[in-house]
Amino acid sequence: MATFTLAHLSDPHLAPLPKPRLSELVGKRAFGYLNWTHNRHKIHRRDVLDALVSDMLAQAPDHIAITGDLVNLALEAEFAPSRAWLESIGTPERVTVIPGNHDAYVRATQNRFAESWGSYIAGDETSDHGAAFPAVRRRGPLALIGVSSAVPTPPLMATGWLGPSQLQALAKTLAGLAAEEAFRVLLIHHPLHSDAHNKRLTDSSEALALLKQHGVELVLHGHDHIHSATRVEGPKRQIPVIGVPSASALAHGRHPPAAYNIFSIRRDGAAWRCEQIVRGINEARRVREIRRITLS
Template identity: 50%
Template sequence: MFRLAHISDPHLGPLPEATAWQLANKRIFGYVNWRRNRKGVLTTDILDNLITDMQEHAPDHLAVTGDLVNLALPAEIANARRWLTSLGAPEDVSVIPGNHDAYVPNARMKAEEAWRPFMSGDIVHSGSLNFPYLRVRGKIAIIGVNSARATLPLMATGYFRKAQARALSKLLDDCKEEGLFRVVLIHHPPLKHSTHWHKRLIGASRFRKTLRKHGAELVLHGHTHLLTKAATEGPHGPIPVICVPSASQGLGSRSKPPARYNLFEIGGKDGNWQCRLIERGYSTEDKVISELGNQMLSVPNA
């Protein structure tokens, strides 16, 4: 049995001091939003306790599906690198970028360079990082897709273009031939009507078409800060699409559930996979971390 943990959208704080020059772009909107709406809501104590509980359950691997930072300030990117190191060795932690990690032009490249060990596939390439990347751990294929790019102010859209679709198709086919359980990581939700128009994934239909033709066993994403369990069509049945709430979300929000992480216990073999989802985190009543859900997922088998 392989235990895969999933967290997303930690939005690491506190927000460092920023110069007027650093805020003379889209960042000023995010800075105001953080001060008004997120300061004190996305909290370090909540995140630290959640990570401690997760590590006590000793997952074999951890997937982090983006939005490590808030405004992609240089100090935030460096702090996120230190935080990733505290989670585990790079070979045991797989990260993909979110829209906040690519908040302004060139920010994503700086984040990718700082977090490169956690975003590289098993075959390491020189130069800029390649997406999607592939990591194989036992019978599990972890495929990291990049939907993040800098956008205009007040926009948080993601992108899945043809080049990534072609590369993802090949990885999915190759991993299927190897008899691997394929887990696809993407920050933005790939399903219809899963978020607001200005936060949607452009190319979501292309992503779904790729999975409909080439298959996968599990898709994990973040971005919405919500707890959702849905599915997208695959060649051998519905593919689970799971979102986890923000890993730093505190109690008291009317619209966002408190922080949690998911554990996926994966066993079996190609044609006879089993996958159990265990949800752990905070309830809406108190700050005690507990098991909030436990179910077998229906994953495609052919």
């Protein structure tokens, strides 16, 4: 079987931020806007994102996965530019997206990401291109399983939640895929483990129980804006769980500069082989290979 390459980036936090209407700057958005104008606009740079995406496209991956936080405050004016950005990367056949907490920042626009990016989110069997999770997309030997942990939260909170209905549907999806000879990739915005109480996946124990019972080959996430590599229990072996920094960020504090991953996946007899290539931006705003890791 030929090698299939999957690129993964996350948390582009697209800049510039459109000027909000005064009526939009209430509650959580007011805090977020102050944070953006005082801090985050210095960190999340469009030139950095453009350089990273240009390098990624030059690698000609077979498919691209983006695990959320395309926008910042979920303003109405942010969604049309985010759709245009997706279209500049590729068609829905070549790009899969799931939402992050910033994409469902407030209740007023918590469903706008689904309306704007529907064809990039929808599973293969979703006829209306709507956002129904979990969404399964088969690309080459891969079964991409998109879930949504994106829910509106109070100020200063960035937690995620799958919820009983989505977990129940995910259990059925994973059980069905277990019988297939597919490389299963779970896409989720929040990490499955987090030490930060205000940023955690609140029902992670339930999600971990499903993975332990049914298994997947790989879990990809964003949210923490750092390089992350952990493993969780599966039914037969441990499952690699890989996080990636923000795709638009300059280095700040403990957070590294923008990076993305490419996974080279192939079938070798009865086993899957997967190699991770990490590429990131340096101080000269040039993208280079950081390291290669054999995952399985």
